[in-house]
Amino acid sequence: MKKLTEKIEGMHCTTCAINIKDRIASLEGVKNVEVNYSTKTIELEYDENKVNIDDFKREIKDLGYLIITKNKEDDSKYLKGERRKLTFILPFAFFLFLMMVWDIFVVKIIGDQYELHLPYLDEILFFVTTIILIIAGKPFFKGLHNFITGKGADMNTLIGLGTVAAYIYSIIILLLRYLGMDNILDNTTYFEAIIIIKGFVIWGKYLEEKSRVSTGSAIKELFELQSKTAILYKDQKEIEIEIDKIQKSDILVVKPGAKIPIDGEIVEGKALIDQSMLTGESIPVLKKLGDSVFAGTLNKQGYIKIKATKIGKDTMLANIIKLVEQAQNSRAPIEKLVDKISRVFVPIVLVLASLSLLVWILSGNIGNGISSFVATLVIACPCALGLATPTAVIVGVGKGARNGILIKDVEKLQKLSTVETIVFDKTGTLTYGKPRVTNIDSKLAENEVIQIAYSLESKSQHPLAFAINERAKELNIKSKAVSDFKNIDGKGVMGEIDNKTYYIGSIQFIKDKLHLKEQLDSKSSVIILADSKNILAKIEIEDELREEAKQVIQKIHELGVQTVLLSGDADIIVKDIAEKLEIKEYYSNVLPNEKASVINNLKKETTVAMVGDGINDAPALALADVGISMATGTDIAIESSDVTILGGNLDRVPTSIKLAKQVMSTIKQNLFWAFIYNVLSIPLAMGVFYPLWGILLNPAFAGIAMSLSSISVVLNSLRLKILKL
Secondary structure (H helix, E strand, C coil): CEEEEEEEECCCCHHHHHHHHHHHHCCCCEEEEEEECCCCEEEEEECCCCCCHHHHHHHHHHCCCEEECCCCCHHHHHHHHHHHHHHHHHHHHHHHHHHHHHHHHHHHHHCHHHCCCCCCHHHHHHHHHHHHHHHHCHHHHHHHHHHHCCCCCCHHHHHHHHHHHHHHHHHHHHHHHHCCCCCCCCCCCCHHHHHHHHHHHHHHHHHHHHHHHHHCHHHHHHHHCCCCEEEEEECCEEEEEEHHHCCCCCEEEECCCCECCCEEEEEECCEEEECHHHHCCCCCEEECCCCEECCCCEEEECCEEEEEEECHHHCHHHHHHHHHHHHHHCCCCCHHHHHHHHHHHHHHHHHHHHHHHHHHHHCCCHHHHHHHHHHHHHHCCCHHHHHHHHHHHHHHHHHHHHCCEEECCHHHHHHHCCCCEEEEEHHHHHECCCCEEEEEEECCCHHHHHHHHHHHHCCCCCHHHHHHHHHHHHCCCCCCCCEEEEEECCCEEEEEECCEEEEEECHHHHHHHHCCCCCCCCCCEEEEEEECCCEEEEEEEECCECCCHHHHHHHHHHCCCEEEEECCCCHHHHHHHHHHHCCCEEECCCCHHHHHHHHHHHHCCCCEEEEECCHHHHHHHHHCCEEEEECCCCHHHHHHCCEEEHHHCCCHHHHHHHHHHHHHHHHHHHHHHHHHHHHHHHHHHHCCCHHHHCCCCCHHHHHHHHHHHHHHHHHHHHHHHHCCC
């Protein structure tokens, strides 16, 4: 199966997206298709032996849209083109709108003596309306054409049908007036309403598009972090080259004030690096020989040479951009409701508008019938409904990325907002993950104990092995050759040194091997070194609790979320940490392969998020409703997670929950107001309230109201940008 993401040109509402999705989904070989109106993208998964990109382009073109290769300049070109249209249309629209307001709120209240009389106004408006329809009517005529030819209906269909009906009716009125037969029909023309509708709808779409571009500014900002050139150090010379010319293992020079062009390792010098784009922390970090540096970070001070380890699409920055784009293009489960409504919404509106016209005609008032027909079609456009979810998602995901929180997809964001329990792995998550040897209880010399332990543990990836290895480096101890090495997952290791078998690992592991019943509890993590007959040493290791851990747990509790501690350490150690952090529920002595079972059992009773950072956490992260990984962990753990916390900043865990809740709250607000708007406005436009209070919505006001509803949804979503997390 092949996956593909492309841009689509010509979509104007969520119904456009649904029409495209339905058409493409019907093709043989298409496994999955998602069309996002807000980001103007289509995501495809298909069998390339049965269908290809040319088939997709043909089908989409038949609907009146285009698959395009879009660059960052296209949005500004589109906006510039819309501005040119508006410079002609808006002055007429505003002038006529003010005349209408004058007529409604001044003339009818104060008296007819203030009525404006402009000679040949309808004739002038006929020519202006015709010109406007020619220069700005293409999308609306296309929507009308698609409806007539059975290719579906969308926002443009509604506006196109309404304005064309009003235009034709107004021309008939004008002709009858010249023929002296103006008493046959209502003498009211709707040229000014058409101009106002077109003007404000185009203006509304322009503001909506401008705001939509603004919602996705996080991606643009991330792209701008990428260097365009780099300084290659070759043959004792510094050569400036394009970024895409860099090869792996190239040596690059990064001077003070320059951005790191790729992911690499410092091979010469040291520097203060601003990593705020990755970690969100503004304080520069001192990087020296052997340290890793990342593309997009800034060299604040110092001259360094780096060896390129990851280039192009493999850099962390490129992966962050990809992840943010993927999340912004994904769809929340709540959108399924919007899709169901949108599929039937336009046909229902067409029926209601036609019914309104018929009722008015039968009542002998064709003028009010035309007015209600046009107003109903225009005001019911489902733009606000289609924008409600994606705009909030785009802003929210971008907000997260700016704060070091990467969200894989919106479904997980929605789940994160409803999480009831968060399970924390201990080592490297609530602790610094850098354990150190604090005490050795042995009759042997420390150097001898550490040498044997180091020889065995140098082949292990367990966090406690790190402490042994670091202590060996401090004492400048070299490892001995180990044969018949075996790693017993989560328990310990064994091997032969100088023809003698040694074991090192957990208390239970050694008890099992030596068949001992001795009590060896401690509040520190303890590993035991033994030969085939006796315990040789008890090595106590401590991993310091993160200083912000208690405050983070408290913040999570304040959000109404319960916490659980999960660790492979002994019960006495885990209990002590749980009490310090005020975590009521904890699990100790949990082997790596058992962590997923704990998560699975918890999921039966509650919605669970798992926070971890290592390879051992990957299965549990994948099984949890939401997996949250600290970016200080391994690539496997990050790939298995749904939310990635850059820089390993523990404080961002409650921040991510708060962000998810705010995004979902904004989506619900948007949907509520979009639904309420349509529920109230459609009956008003149809004239349902006319018999009671004499209220009939003018089509011009319907156009303005429709535009403002879409803009209000986008602006409400943009509030997330200023949200304090």
